[in-house]
Amino acid sequence: MVLFATITERKRREANLAVLAQIAEDFASLASEAQIMQAIGQRLARQLRLDGISFAEVDEPGESIQVKYNWNAADVPQIVGTFRFADYMTQEFSDTMRAGKAWVVNDTQHDERTDAQATAAIGVGAIINVPYFRQGEWKGCFTAMSRAQRQWTDDEVALVRDVSNRTFLRLERAAAEEALRQEAQRKDEFMAMLGHELRNPLAILSNTLLYLELTQGQDETMNYSKGIHQMNRQVQHLGRMVDDLLDVSRIRRGKIRIQRQQTDLSELVTHTVDAARSLFQQQERSLALQLPPSPLLVNGDAPRLSQMLMNLLTIGAKFTHEGGHVWVSLEPQGHQAVLRVKDDGMGIPAEELSAIFEPFVQGNTSLDRPHGGLGLGLAVVKQIIEGHEGQIQACSAGPGQGSELVVKLSLLLETPGVEREAPSVALQPPATTEAVQVLLVDDIQELAEMTGNLLG
Numbered sequence: 153m154v155l156f157a158t159i160t161e162r163k164r165r166e167a168n169l170a171v172l173a174q175i176a177e178d179f180a181s182l183a184s185e186a187q188i189m190q191a192i193g194q195r196l197a198r199q200l201r202l203d204g205i206s207f208a209e210v211d212e213p214g215e216s217i218q219v220k221y222n223w224n225a226a227d228v229p230q231i232v233g234t235f236r237f238a239d240y241m242t243q244e245f246s247d248t249m250r251a252g253k254a255w256v257v258n259d260t261q262h263d264e265r266t267d268a269q270a271t272a273a274i275g276v277g278a279i280i281n282v283p284y285f286r287q288g289e290w291k292g293c294f295t296a297m298s299r300a301q302r303q304w305t306d307d308e309v310a311l312v313r314d315v316s317n318r319t320f321l322r323l324e325r326a327a328a329e330e331a332l333r334q335e336a337q338r339k340d341e342f343m344a345m346l347g348h349e350l351r352n353p354l355a356i357l358s359n360t361l362l363y364l365e366l367t368q369g370q371d372e373t374m375n376y377s378k379g380i381h382q383m384n385r386q387v388q389h390l391g392r393m394v395d396d397l398l399d400v401s402r403i404r405r406g407k408i409r410i411q412r413q414q415t416d417l418s419e420l421v422t423h424t425v426d427a428a429r430s431l432f433q434q435q436e437r438s439l440a441l442q443l444p445p446s447p448l449l450v451n452g453d454a455p456r457l458s459q460m461l462m463n464l465l466t467i468g469a470k471f472t473h474e475g476g477h478v479w480v481s482l483e484p485q486g487h488q489a490v491l492r493v494k495d496d497g498m499g500i501p502a503e504e505l506s507a508i509f510e511p512f513v514q515g516n517t518s519l520d521r522p523h524g525g526l527g528l529g530l531a532v533v534k535q536i537i538e539g540h541e542g543q544i545q546a547c548s549a550g551p552g553q554g555s556e557l558v559v560k561l562s563l564l565l566e567t568p569g570v571e572r573e574a575p576s577v578a579l580q581p582p583a584t585t586e587a588v589q590v591l592l593v594d595d596i597q598e599l600a601e602m603t604g605n606l607l608g
Contacts, residue, residue: 165307167199168199168307168311171195171196171199171311171315172311172314172315172318174195175192175195175196175315175318175319176318178191178192178195179318179322182326183326183329184326184330185220185221185323185326185327185330186221188319188322188323188326189207189220189221189319189323190221190223192315192319193205193206193207193221193223194223196296196311196312196315197223197296199311200296200308200311200312201298202296202297202298203224203225203275203297203298203299204222204223204224204225204275204276204295204296204297204298204299205222205223205294205295205296205297206219206221206222206223206231206294206295206297207219207220207221207222207292207293207294207319207320207323208220208292208293208294208295209291209292210249210283210290210291210292210293212250212289212290215236215237215238216234216235216236216237217234217235217237217240217241217293218233218234218235219231219232219233219234219235220232224275224297225275225299231274242265244265245265245281249281249283249290249293250283250290252283252285253283254280254281254282254309254312254313255279255280255281255282256279256280256304256309257278257279257280258278258301258302258303258304259277259278259301260272260276260277260278260279260301261277261301266279275299276297276298276299277298277299277300277301277302278297278298278300278301278302278304279295279296279297279298280295280296280297280304280308280309280312281293281294281295282294282309282312282313282316284316284317284320286320286324291320292316292320294312294315294316294319294320296312349393350390350393353386353387353389353390354386354390356382356383356386357383357386357387360374360379360382360383361379361383363379364376364379396528396529396532397528399528399532399535410453410456410536410539410540411453412451412452412453412540413451413452413453413454414449414450414451414564415449415450415451415452415453415454415457416447416448416449417447417448417449417450417452417457417482417489417491417561418443418444418446418447418448418482419447420452420454420457420458420461421441421443421461421480421482421491422441422443423458424458424461424462424465425439425441425461425465425480427462428462428465428466428469431465431466431469432465432469432478435469435474436474436475437468437469437472437474437475437476437477437478438475438476438477438478439465439477439478439480440477440478440479440480441479441480441481442479442480442481442482442483443481443482444482444483444484448482448484448489448563449563449564450489450540450561450562450563450564451540451562451564452540452561453536453539453540456536456539456540457536457540459532459536460532460533460536460537460559461480461491461493463529463530463532463533464493464529464533464557464559465478465480465493466529467529467530467557468493468495468497471495471497471498471555472495472496472497472498473497473498476495476496476497477495477496478493478494478495479492479493479494479495480492480493480494481494484563485560487562487563487565488560488561488562488563489560489561489562489563490558490559490560491558491559491560491561492556492557492558492559493556493557493559494554494555494556494557495554495555495556496554497554497555498551498552498554498555499548499549499550499551499552499553499554499555500546500548500550500551500555501548501550501551502548502550505546505547505548506546508530508546509530509531509533509534509544509546510531533557537559537561540561541562542559542560542561542562543559543560544557544558544559544560545557545558546558590607592604592607
């Protein structure tokens, strides 16, 4: 009898090792998270005669758990979605998981740790839960279920834990590979869009130059003055695109320093909004401003903060329809200054609310999209805000419902009775009429010669 039990146990271990070998082969051939969870889960279910399995990601700081994949027998309810800890598990269960231990229940109807009525409703008679940890943090949970009560063996619990750890590691690699693939795809789309966006102003420049050359500026519909004005607009447009590209690159590599000093955010917002009014008038949009009655002082880089707000205003004008409205408001909230830029324009889909702040991400990347630009404005804004230790958030009820961008910056706390220091004014060098010599060095000869002509 002992010999028979020993042989049975050895065969069970050999079968478990064979399953692990098959799972290793599956890992090599499967790419997506869904494929991995389905194939591995069902292979383990066949080996242990399970009636259900599930993979879940744990967000311990947020006290929530997301069941990403759930396989059950046909007559067992499916459980997929995000749940709060309090709705999904008991305190004893979460303590067991945090301790890195397996939660093993042989009979859910008579085990005092489980809710007999709730487990019966979802068709669970016995269950194994094992946690997954990464760098000491509880990150996942794998569940094996049986409809009938059963006495789980140590080998079965060990196999469930082994498969869980291996699978979660493979899922993390699959997620990283997918993220790299999507980033490469976004970059490819961005390069195509960049070529398209550069070609348009260059085509206007070259055609305008050619037409002025052919007509010698004698055509009143496009004389020299109108042609120069048109080319100047396109040069400015090209300059803004190049500036955005350089800003994203430099800020991400830490090449741009944020030079912070005491700044009146109310005054800065007023000046920036005034500078943007001509843009809104040209595009027939309205721009409204609401300011607090007293100054709001922040420790900020005024030129960069002005650039941040101008980017938000430009985006508001671009994605608001003709006759639309953009509202700018600034107010103190506790120890923070809260800047809001709200519009009644195109709105933002819920799935894009966080992604829009990343480089190479746009809601519509097709070349025939109605609005041009590289889509780097919000990426630059985010980098500037983070350089000021602030936060930015996008809000929208969905497409066609408008959007709101909310910026929060820490306020400087003034000491009562102490007057604010006036900004220092740099001393100007005395004017001189003496001629000076300037050495121009550039690797483009035409640029050096033209700069010399302008200085001369």
